[in-house]
Amino acid sequence: MQWFRNFKPNTSLAISDRGLAYGDGLFETIATVSGTIPSLLFHQARLARGCKRLGFDVSKELWQQWWGFVQSLAEQMPNCGIKVMVTRGSGGRGYLPPLQPDFEFLVGVFEMPNYQAQQKEGVSLLLSPIQASINRSLSGLKHLGRLENVLAKQALSNQAFEAVLLDANKHLVECVQSNLFWLKNNQLFTPALHQSGVQGSFRAKVLLSFEGVVNIGSYGVEALYQADEVFITNGLSGILPVTQFEDKSLPIGRLTQKLMDQV
Known part of the structure; x- marks a missing residue:
């Protein structure tokens, strides 16, 4: 470097x-x-x-x-x-x-890391034991104080590519180094980041590009179990489809693939 x-x-x-x-x-x-x-x-x-x-x-x-x-x-x-x-x-x-x-x-x-294999085959997610802190004064910022992400990365086992962080209210926030999206009934969902998390640059591109209903709010982990498709985003990797969340298998869905092709 x-x-x-x-x-x-x-x-x-x-x-x-x-x-x-x-x-x-x-x-x-x-x-x-x-x-x-x-x-x-x-x-x-x-x-x-x-x-x-x-x-x-x-x-x-x-x-x-x-x-x-x-x-x-x-x-x-x-x-x-x-x-x-x-x-x-x-x-x-x-x-x-x-x-x-x-x-x-x-x-x-x-x-640049090569994410072609993950883009083609998908990635797996686990729930992280590390909690995302709630702080409205710092939420959304990509500031240098990233200790919770360091701890979450340290705790991430080799069994998964990424881990999902919840806040103290057990609401979905984001992954260790990615933003989180899912699709249900052709509608796009992603956690609100007004209390925790980072407003990713690629997250913004997806929100602007999706041609349909976008839901941004507070959701529990059950939303991922009920999802039709799940994907994560990062400025370097772009969109990565999720094919496994905990014990739930997921397809690389039509809308996820469409976003991968156009964003």
Whole structure:
């Protein structure tokens, strides 16, 4: 993996950086295709929302410089993955952030994983023993404080590709590194993320692309047992059909395949 810090090759960061100390920052994981970023607008929109909610007052000039650099890497290294991290930098007194942050812009370039087998054959899901935290102030954000995902990944056995996280109310939230969808009677369902979880960039693409009724709300695990089709989404993998949830077998359904073909 090749790393850049503030537009220059660099693998070092100040130990006083607030991203390290407090998780005070955001990140995006971006797929490129033949030198382009198909989901660019979705990543830009999510990072902009995150910056606004965390009070990152990023100038228009710096914003354009950030994304211009990302696009230049995509052009130079076709079919790579790009991880972007933005921290508030160092400074402030304890938790209190500095009034004028000196943002750190960190970019990593890596070889894209190959998900062709999973796209063709489907993946399996289990219920995770790790609970998704409820916090309206942080819900939806792809912030750097991802300890529950670390614990959930650590707990994930080799028997499944992904695991489903529930919140304290036993509502479906998401998977360890994917958003969760299912279909019932030709209608699309996905958990609301106003209290927990991450608003995935590919999740947004699916919601815009589905030609039918979309239901976003609070659902228990029984919804997956009753589903006709289940799939998960991630910015790198796209749509992955689910063929096994716990002890329930599922088909790669017609609507899932249609979305895979068009999104």
